[in-house]
Amino acid sequence: MQIRVSLTIRFILIVSSILLAVLLSIYLYTQYYLSESFYRRLSNRAETTAELFLVVDDVDSTLLRKISDKSKNALHSENITIYNQKKQKEFTTNERESIQLDEDLLAKIQIQKKYRFRHGRYHSIGIYFDQTTEPHIVLASAVDDYGREFMTRMRVIMLLLFLVVILWVSVAGWYYSGKAIAPIDEMGQKLNSIVPKNMHLRLAESDNQDEIDRLSHTINQLLDRVEETFQLQRMFVSNVSHELRNPLTKMSSQLEVSLLKQRSPAEYQKTMYSVLDDIQELIALTQNLLKLTKVDGAKQELLVDKIRVDELLWEIRSLLTKSNALYQIEILFDELPEDPDNLCILGNYALLKTAIVNLAENACKFSYDKKATIRLRYSDLDLRIAIEDKGIGIKEADLSYIFQPFYRSSQTTDIKGYGIGLSLVERIARMHGGNVEVASQPNIGTTFTLILPNSITF
Known part of the structure; x- marks a missing residue:
């Protein structure tokens, strides 16, 4: 994978993780706030209804039901039911939507005084109302259509916002990663022009003292060593060729001279001794080269x-x-x-x-x-x-x-x-x-x- 692609992907992952965390936090806080606000309104409606029915003498169930129906603060599918201690229903705003009071629910309400719970799609609350001589249980429930619709729209908006931001981040990340690795690309092109033809050239260095500048300095030092190695290699090849050529040339010359005409055994013997000396010189050179190789490979x-x-x-x-x-x-x-x-x-x-x-x-x-x-x-x-x-x-x-x-x-x-x-x-x-x-x-x-x-x- 190219560095530019890798940097872009990492940039997208980092930004998307941060953005997702932020959006999720906002979403959960908003959901919590709307839920608390709805339960607070539902609790206020339940307590107000209980006070009107149980405390105010001039209000009966018929009048209270009319007041509830006409109230602008009424919640969607709202139902408020009042029970006495014997679990007998004394009042309800809607018979079809009322919640039955069982022993388990009654115990929780008596212990917690205000007990929240969900009943299907209804948000419900049970209140232990003790402002009268005989305590009563008030059950209120309603459907939070506004909160549900608001959260649905919020999810859509956040999803669209997330996609737009990720798209923007992808473009920006691709652009800036390209800018970040541009000096490296330029460095690579310059190196291709340097090695092996122009070993005297070097990468440009600045006074920024950043990572790219330090890398250029390190590469220039490496090029210095490589250039020196090339020079030593050429010197080595030249010298070893010279050392091998001298005895070989002498041997060839002596043998050619000896073959030009018929010579005496003593002359042939002298030539053979001279050639033998040259051969011994070649053997010594070969042995030294073998020693050098042995030391290089030694452990x-x-x-x-x-x-x-x-x-x-x-x-x-x-x-x-x-x-x-x-x-x-x-x-x-x-x-x-x-x-x-x-x-x-x-x-x-x-x-x-x-x-x-x-x-x-x-x-x-x-x-x-x-x-x-x-x-x-x-x-x-x-x-x-x-x-x-x-x-x-x-x-x-x-x-x-x-x-x-x-x-x-x-x-x-x-x-x-x-x-x-x-x-x-x-x-x-x-x-x-x-x-x-x-x-x-x-x-x-x-x-x-x-x-x-x-x-x-x-």
């Missing part, structure tokens, strides 16, 4: 290993110095806990090792003296592993992109690599509930700090 259920961080650092130092004799790694402990168990965390041993190896190997690779310094600092909030180098550094313009896959700054184009390592480190850190901070100065050095929260402490 917290994989964080089940008890890792002693200081021992892991010594293991990584031994691994890297054996892999390259030029690498030097210094491990410093700035702040350590009193309890060594506080250096143990729950995590994924293989992935965490991969992250630190990447950072330490990069530090050795880019440092002028091939030396990296690893500092371990403990606090009540987290464990910090800072890996420093004294090398070429990173330009400020490149800092916001270094964790994107395949991104490589202009300073590292001459150094072998794929631009995947830092992206892998950042995702491993996030998987462990932490993050990676970087501080760098060109031609002075870079420090990467891996922060692991103590919330995952074993």
Whole structure:
């Protein structure tokens, strides 16, 4: 269901409910007022008739009947009957319309003094008249034709009024709901023109600080992220294509040159070794991509290993110095806990090792003296592993992109690599509930700090 239709229906339901409650209240109050007024008139007629018949000596039943017939205040189908204590009828204005006095009715009248009741279409009242020596019972009844006709007309008028108001409300609700969602429709049309062709465009924002303005601001922020994602995607595709094209082109060129003429076994063997190196490079690139995919799909259920961080650092130092004799790694402990168990965390041993190896190997690779310094600092909030180098550094313009896959700054184009390592480190850190901070100065050095929260402490 469209929002405009939904808003209109809700508006109609709310207004119709309020209007129905108001009309029903007016109807019931009017009905109550007319009923009370009729019973009051009927009671006055009954009491007046009883006083004339029982109190005034000069008035007999014949004269009283004539007075009743000629009275302009007489009610429609009116009947007034007077009974004595023995339930004997002493007077009635209309024999055909008189109400019989039974024991049950007599008891109710004696208890309540004035007892109202309905007798078919008649409104009736019984009065215990005690202004004479011997009390009497006066029964009066009449048909409220005026009240019934008035309420019938009132129902018709209220029904017509209700239908007219609902019709008016429907038109007004449709109009105002359209005005209310017009900014959203305009926003949708603008978004259709923005995505995906004109990603630089944004929704107009005002200073109203209303819901629509806040929504526009939120959508603009989302468009900023989407545009950035598109740019990173294009960068990723471009970089991975470049990384794959280089070894493939080298392999193709070497094989084509080898097939141009007959060559010696030694030359063929040299070409095969060169092609094998290129294949190994492709395998390494593929493995790094698989690692990146594995980390992206990793879940917290994989964080089940008890890792002693200081021992892991010594293991990584031994691994890297054996892999390259030029690498030097210094491990410093700035702040350590009193309890060594506080250096143990729950995590994924293989992935965490991969992250630190990447950072330490990069530090050795880019440092002028091939030396990296690893500092371990403990606090009540987290464990910090800072890996420093004294090398070429990173330009400020490149800092916001270094964790994107395949991104490589202009300073590292001459150094072998794929631009995947830092992206892998950042995702491993996030998987462990932490993050990676970087501080760098060109031609002075870079420090990467891996922060692991103590919330995952074993």
